Amino acid sequence: MTKGKNRQIVRTTTWSAGPGCHGGCGVLAHIEDGKLVKIEGDPEHPWNQGRLCSRCLAMTQYINHPDRLTRPLKRIGERGEGKWQEISWDEAFDLIENKLGKIREDYGPESVIFSMGTGRDIGAWICMLAYAYGSPNVMFALSGIACYSPRISAVETVQGDYCILDAAQWFPKRYEDPRYQVPECIVVWGYNIPASCPDNVFGHWIIDLMKKGTKIITIDPRLSWFASRAEKWLRLRPGTDGALAMGFLNVIINEGLYDKEFVEKWTNAAHLVRSDTGKLLRESDWVEGGSPVNFVVWDTARQAPAIWDSQQLEYKSANVRPALEGEYEVSLADGTRVSAKTVCDVFVEQVNQYPVERVSEITWVPPKDIIEAARLYARSKPAAIHWGVPIDMTPAITPTVQAITDLWCLTGNLDVPGGNVISRYAFDAVAYALPGAKGVIKLKSKEDDEKRIGADQYGPLRKFIWRAQTDVTLEQIFTEDPYPIKGMWLQACNPVAGIGLDPKRWVEALKKLDFVVAVDLFMNPTTQLADVVLPATTFLEKDSIRSWWIPLQSINKAITVGECKPDIEINFELAKRFDPDFRWNNIHELFDEILKPSGLTFRELQQQGWAFPPEGHPSHPYHRFEKGLLRPDVKPGFQTPSGKVELYSVLREEWGLEPVAHYEEPPFTPISQPELCKEYPLILSTGRRSPVYFHAEHRNIPWLREIDPDPVIEIHPKTAKSLNIANGEWVWVENWLGRCKFRAKVTLVVPEWMVMTAHGWWFPEEPGEEPSLFGVWKSNVNQLIPMGFQGEDGLGAPIKHLLCKIYRVDEQEEARDAR
Amino acid sequence: MPDKCEYGLLIDYEYCTGCYACQVACAQEYGWPEGMGGIRVIEVEQRLPNDRAYLSYIPFPTELCILCAPRTRQGLEPACVKHCMAACMKYGKIEDLAREMSQKPRMVLWVPRS
Numbered sequence: 001m002t003k004g005k006n007r008q009i010v011r012t013t014t015w016s017a018g019p020g021c022h023g024g025c026g027v028l029a030h031i032e033d034g035k036l037v038k039i040e041g042d043p044e045h046p047w048n049q050g051r052l053c054s055r056c057l058a059m060t061q062y063i064n065h066p067d068r069l070t071r072p073l074k075r076i077g078e079r080g081e082g083k084w085q086e087i088s089w090d091e092a093f094d095l096i097e098n099k100l101g102k103i104r105e106d107y108g109p110e111s112v113i114f115s116m117g118t119g120r121d122i123g124a125w126i127c128m129l130a131y132a133y134g135s136p137n138v139m140f141a142l143s144g145i146a147c148y149s150p151r152i153s154a155v156e157t158v159q160g161d162y163c164i165l166d167a168a169q170w171f172p173k174r175y176e177d178p179r180y181q182v183p184e185c186i187v188v189w190g191y192n193i194p195a196s197c198p199d200n201v202f203g204h205w206i207i208d209l210m211k212k213g214t215k216i217i218t219i220d221p222r223l224s225w226f227a228s229r230a231e232k233w234l235r236l237r238p239g240t241d242g243a244l245a246m247g248f249l250n251v252i253i254n255e256g257l258y259d260k261e262f263v264e265k266w267t268n269a270a271h272l273v274r275s276d277t278g279k280l281l282r283e284s285d286w287v288e289g290g291s292p293v294n295f296v297v298w299d300t301a302r303q304a305p306a307i308w309d310s311q312q313l314e315y316k317s318a319n320v321r322p323a324l325e326g327e328y329e330v331s332l333a334d335g336t337r338v339s340a341k342t343v344c345d346v347f348v349e350q351v352n353q354y355p356v357e358r359v360s361e362i363t364w365v366p367p368k369d370i371i372e373a374a375r376l377y378a379r380s381k382p383a384a385i386h387w388g389v390p391i392d393m394t395p396a397i398t399p400t401v402q403a404i405t406d407l408w409c410l411t412g413n414l415d416v417p418g419g420n421v422i423s424r425y426a427f428d429a430v431a432y433a434l435p436g437a438k439g440v441i442k443l444k445s446k447e448d449d450e451k452r453i454g455a456d457q458y459g460p461l462r463k464f465i466w467r468a469q470t471d472v473t474l475e476q477i478f479t480e481d482p483y484p485i486k487g488m489w490l491q492a493c494n495p496v497a498g499i500g501l502d503p504k505r506w507v508e509a510l511k512k513l514d515f516v517v518a519v520d521l522f523m524n525p526t527t528q529l530a531d532v533v534l535p536a537t538t539f540l541e542k543d544s545i546r547s548w549w550i551p552l553q554s555i556n557k558a559i560t561v562g563e564c565k566p567d568i569e570i571n572f573e574l575a576k577r578f579d580p581d582f583r584w585n586n587i588h589e590l591f592d593e594i595l596k597p598s599g600l601t602f603r604e605l606q607q608q609g610w611a612f613p614p615e616g617h618p619s620h621p622y623h624r625f626e627k628g629l630l631r632p633d634v635k636p637g638f639q640t641p642s643g644k645v646e647l648y649s650v651l652r653e654e655w656g657l658e659p660v661a662h663y664e665e666p667p668f669t670p671i672s673q674p675e676l677c678k679e680y681p682l683i684l685s686t687g688r689r690s691p692v693y694f695h696a697e698h699r700n701i702p703w704l705r706e707i708d709p710d711p712v713i714e715i716h717p718k719t720a721k722s723l724n725i726a727n728g729e730w731v732w733v734e735n736w737l738g739r740c741k742f743r744a745k746v747t748l749v750v751p752e753w754m755v756m757t758a759h760g761w762w763f764p765e766e767p768g769e770e771p772s773l774f775g776v777w778k779s780n781v782n783q784l785i786p787m788g789f790q791g792e793d794g795l796g797a798p799i800k801h802l803l804c805k806i807y808r809v810d811e812q813e814e815a816r817d818a819r
Numbered sequence: 820m821p822d823k824c825e826y827g828l829l830i831d832y833e834y835c836t837g838c839y840a841c842q843v844a845c846a847q848e849y850g851w852p853e854g855m856g857g858i859r860v861i862e863v864e865q866r867l868p869n870d871r872a873y874l875s876y877i878p879f880p881t882e883l884c885i886l887c888a889p890r891t892r893q894g895l896e897p898a899c900v901k902h903c904m905a906a907c908m909k910y911g912k913i914e915d916l917a918r919e920m921s922q923k924p925r926m927v928l929w930v931p932r933s
Contacts (some may be wrong), residue, residue, distance in 0.1 A: 038847060038848075039847070040901065040902070041901070041902055050901060050902075051840070051901075051902055051903065051904050051906065052840060052844070052902045052904075053838060053840055053904060054838060054839045054840050054842070054843040057840060057843040057844050057846075057847050057902060058843050058846070058847065060847060193836045193838070203904075204836070204838075204904045204905055204906075207834050207836065207904075207905045207906075207907075208906070210834070211834065223871075223872055223874070224874075225836055225837070225874050228871070228872060228873045228874045229833070691836075691837060691838045691839050692839055692843075702853055703842075703843050703846045703847075703851075704843070706853055706854070707839050707842065707843075747864060748864055748866055748872040749864070749872075749874070
């Protein structure tokens with residue numbers, strides 16, 4: 001497409017550096033004489049339908065920013081001293097090959113950690129490099145891997161495939177498609193609109209649906225935009241989501257508001273649980289030579305046990321009528337007799353431990369509101385739940401997600417139009433090892449994976465999440481047990497300012513390593529501690545693919561900036577150097593292999609821009625579990641060990657963890673820490689979203705910074721008054737780990753008992769060298785959050801519910817310190 | 820001078836989420852320096868009975884708004900209207916927009932200086 005004389009318009013897809021987000025928006029990039037002059041939303045693109053967010057609309061200031069890194073840099077002073085020398089790419093590649101090659105020779109490839117931030121169009125390519133080098137230790141640098149992967153892993157534990165809010169994103173014509181139905185109700189659970197685009201969803205789709213009549217239930221301690229427009233708003237105490245979900249289940253079960261047919265046909269409600277061990281009764285318990293993966297039900301037709309064959313997905317005998325309730329005596333293979341009860345009974349007993357009054361005590365939500373909201377959700381057909389990252393950001397993430405997953409399953413909202421719809425990668429074209437999928441880019445052998453940090457301790461890391469466990473990795477850098485860590489490759493990863501909790505510990509860790517490479521677009525507090533910094537590109541400066549949910553999309557290069565290289569090109573060059581057997585000759589060949597299941601080549605995909613899986617494909621809705629589209633053996637059912645939705649999780653049992661949904665009090669709350677709470681009486685919640693920033697990015701973009709100039713803390717007017725704090729004043733936020741300062745926003749949005757701060761703050765305008773590190777220690781709230789409090793399954797972290805006190809910054813004291 | 824007040828902006832502030840896309844779209848279109856711009860988002864936090872409140876955001880066209888005359892002459896929507904994430908802004912003739920206002924509450928019609 002062209003317009004005017006020198007103007008060229010390039011159609012492409014957002015993902016990663018630039019707007020920063022999880023992407024998917026179609027854009028038209030206006031290029032004049034090789035420079036970006038304007039960017040607009042693509043009106044033909046079904047994802048964003050012409051709209052575009054503030055971050056993307058500021059791309060001209062980002063691309064042409066005077067501080068962009070445009071040549072590789074080599075450190076020439078001490079780490080953190082801020083002394084750099086520009087070098088050529090050849091020199092940079094040689095240096096890295098040499099240094100990392102030496103570490104591999106001396107300590108083994110597992111001694112280098114490949115660390116990413118939110119990943120995006122980096123996840124695949126950092127795996128490609130790590131695996132070519134031979135290291136299984138690809139790490140997402142957040143404590144407890146607490147962003148999205150835990151939710152995916154937990155949902156897959158229960159139902160085998162992930163699912164999300166249905167906003168008709170599977171259809172080119174979207175809401176107009178006759179197969180689609182607008183949800184009668186959406187539960188917006190811990191999600192706020194200004195962040196706008198979480199993974200897998202364009203946030204404003206919910207606004208589109210509200211205009212079409214969808215009612216909103218909001219679950220949020222904050223009076224968010226959604227909360228102020230909601231039919232029901234439940235202001236829960238942060239971290240108690242699991243209890244609230246159990247309360248919903250309690251109302252739904254006891255008032256009979258669940259889908260009985262779904263429970264009988266599609267869940268493992270009828271499977272028997274031994275009363276002596278509390279574990280599932282397996283065929284191998286019951287008969288000699290029986291299979292340990294098959295389960296036992298009580299057949300009411302024969303008044304005898306019957307076997308559920310988990311491979312064939314049928315009973316071994318004909319016309320079985322399984323009991324959903326009751327306790328039965330069963331003779332085992334070894335002659336002993338045990339009593340066993342149904343999963344249904346075990347589940348209901350668990351649910352009945354959460355009567356609404358108790359849930360109200362835990363969550364601080366009035367009983368009436370819990371009951372009314374549960375009824376509204378259960379009676380709305382269809383209804384969907386859309387959740388945000390606070391669900392991941394608690395140590396008991398998996399039991400919480402089990403409860404929420406049970407909600408949409410039991411109400412018959414799974415994979416139905418307007419419900420929670422199973423979300424797979426388009427055409428099942430998967431680039432790399434992700435939860436539930438192994439992808440084209442893999443480790444060369446199982447042996448290579450044996451040293452992956454944390455995989456031996458944590459079940460989900462052996463089944464769903466192919467990453468090193470972050471908290472264990474950080475510790476291992478210091479203990480060197482069971483093996484030393486010597487190097488780190490950081491790609492769009494900023495643990496000192498953004499993704500790292502206890503960030504001073506990350507500084508110490510980086511300084512302990514022999515060799516650190518950072519790949520990024522601007523200098524930031526983390527790149528300051530590297531030995532080599534490589535300049536990466538935005539999405540407008542590269543060819544790539546977005547085989548990430550639906551639709552399948554190409555990213556098309558529009559411009560070149562300096563000597564910047566796309567992440568994939570950097571990693572491809574080094575992967576070839578590290579792996580003599582590296583199997584791709586060029587990048588397009590790799591793209592073509594990833595895209596193969598779609599039947600398109602990269603060039604073909606580029607020409608059409610995006611592609612939707614057709615009706616009948618496993619990545620196209622609806623009712624796939626009934627049609628046999630979810631399992632490789634095409635049998636109706638789910639990809640779980642039992643082939644059923646598991647109200648009692650087989651995997652959790654095998655991992656030695658509580659198999660049924662439940663609530664656990666987080667580690668730093670007024671309830672779990674009454675003594676600490678005396679000194680730090682306010683609940684500290686972090687991660688207040690800004691409409692103009694993506695995590696630690698964009699503070700250097702003038703149009704965006706102007707809108708949100710300072711790190712903000714929200715304080716309720718009564719709390720502020722009692723502490724003599726006025727709107728706009730700077731306040732210290734302090735707990736036993738440290739303190740940092742924020743500008744007070746006195747607002748009714750937060751309750752009296754809680755404050756909420758922004759995250760990811762550093763000041764690109766301040767000196768980059770130590771001790772300043774771009775002023776990162778002033779307002780990085782992660783200094784008040786510890787590492788090492790991941791959940792029992794290695795996932796989740798207490799990020800949204802800590803304790804603190806706040807007080808006014810004494811300006812005279814500040815001035816004295818400055819002198 | 821009635822011929823100068825033919826067009827306006829209709830805002831459905833029930834759905835404005837305060838995403839600031841309009842403000843940055845305007846900055847991009849005209850290259851505004853810091854502190855200037857054709858549209859500003861106003862935040863209103865209204866306390867209600869029973870510990871509730873209503874959060875509103877309203878895009879307000881400033882003295883610098885020209886209703887994107889260079890764009891509308893080409894048949895394009897103003898930059899703010901085009902990019903509005905909530906699709907809650909509309910450009911049109913004042914009398915058409917005024918008629919539309921009678922269809923639902925929480926609307927405001929701006930007729931900028933242009």
